[in-house]
Amino acid sequence: MAVKNSSSDGRTRTWVAVVYPDSAPDNWRELLDENHIEWAESPLHDRDVDSGTGEVKKAHWHIALSFDGKKSYEQVFDLLAPLKCAIPQRCHSLRGAIRYMAHLDNPEKFQYGSENIIGHGGFDVQSYLKRSTSEATALVREMLEWVRANDICEYSKLVNYAMDEKPDWFDVLANGYTVMLSSYFRSVRGADSSGERKRS
Template identity: 45%
Template sequence: MENEIKIDWTVPRENKNPKTKQPYKRGRNWTIVVYLDSAPSNWESIIKQEPVAISPLHDKDITEDGERKNPHYHVILSYKGNKSFEQIDEIARLLHAPIPQRVNSLTGAVRYLTHMDNPEKYQYESFDIRAYGGFDVDSALSLSTGDKRQMLREMIDFIKDNEIIHLVDFTNYCLSDNAPAGWFEILTERNTLFLKEYIKSNWQKYKSGEEMK
């Protein structure tokens, strides 16, 4: 098409988180989305030299409007030392990919490769994940005890800050795209009773406050 916009992939891009509009700090873990209709044919060979995990082909994802998304791969890079946005963007541009994003939870990112914690989305097969450069998928897939405790603290803070008084509302949030990766697993694994009682106490406190007015 004559009006098709051509991107110069040799030009470095601005370091800016699209959500916060702030620059990314250096980090060990990053993610890139690779689209089939723009990636070079040898894109996987380019990335193989890095410590990387590649998702199955996401060709059954659906938008909120019910339309099929462009087929793509989710790529996770995990290094022993911190890398800058500029270093990762250089790799992303070689793959003709959108700007990379820093990963806060490596476990959550790896689990998202197959939508493990998003039952409302199409479930891809874990055995289709490919790893290179010493990336240990099995280790990354397992939430450590410390990760679980930290995640539970964050869930409690969310319930308190948002004055959630019904378990169904919190469950629906955990199932949504807005919830951090892993929350649904933490809720349903062994903490449902505890969170239910915490929310119930939140409701009782809220009710008492209303009756005193």
Template identity: 40%
Template sequence: MGSKKSSENLKKDDRTRNWTFIVYPDSAPENWEQILINQAVPWFCSPLHDSDLNADDSEKKPHWHCALCFENKKNYEQILEIISPLNCTIPQKVKSMKSMLRYFIHADNPEKHQYEKSDIRCFGGAEYESFFLPTRTDKMSFYGEIIDWIEENDIIEFCDLVTYARMNEPDWASMLYTNSTIFFNSYITSRRNKRTANDI
């Protein structure tokens, strides 16, 4: 009967699929993006962080946050070999890609400079949209905003809401395109019917 290995004797797997690092414009080679593109792996690049501040309010050096996404786990040495030509920071493991991408624009850090989600760049088939789906709290907040807008602007046609959202409120539009159409269409129809009944 074989003995069980103790947890201390088990080899720790220090590999992971997602890694992040920081690239500085003043030290990276001009073709640094192409170097990563040539790796043929999905990766994300943040907007240029050129408005970040240190704790003493001094300006940080402009930089990009990058994240590599592999189908299989990679160890530190493998990632270092890939990114060493970039003259960037050492790679760090990404525990949550959603949190990482939200940090790219400081979505959860209102005290920091806010960058545009649309300025996140995607390579190798990477897509960021799914990482920014609204939480339940976000959805409830959006519902309140939309209802207030409908009331304030006396909206009685669903198409007017959709047109406004498409042009001005992409988060609203995303909800209307997916799972909130029935609710808001019914709400607007109810307002219109109520007005008609009052006019009789």
């Protein structure tokens, strides 16, 4: 790990760092777990490409630490010293840091899969991956376009298709929008029975 930087001593509850397989000890996760803190670990980033040179970057993990109270740079530096990782940085958005672990908001970068982000010490990864209202609404629109294009009249068919083919749709269905979509299907069936749908 590099020399301490006294200009980065602002206290905060959340910190991020980068761990490299070729310098970290094999038991680096256990060393961090021994501190009994909440932290998250990215999938191994081994397909990141340097946009300037086009070369694959050195493999690494991103980690995010969440403390119960504020910690100084020096405290976090000392805690991470056994991992021989890069200098810790203050985290301004834990949600943004967790989403970056899978490049969820960077489609131009390799997509690592959010299911491969690991929470330690009780860190709830899923709470930081929840979709915004606009993201969920866009997925509902996709579903309804598919329903209309395929003349689907039963909610169960949408759910089965989502389970088998569209995990992002299924996530939205399992966590909301059921009432609205169920009402939509009832309305479609009502239009079918009255012949209104065929006439429109």
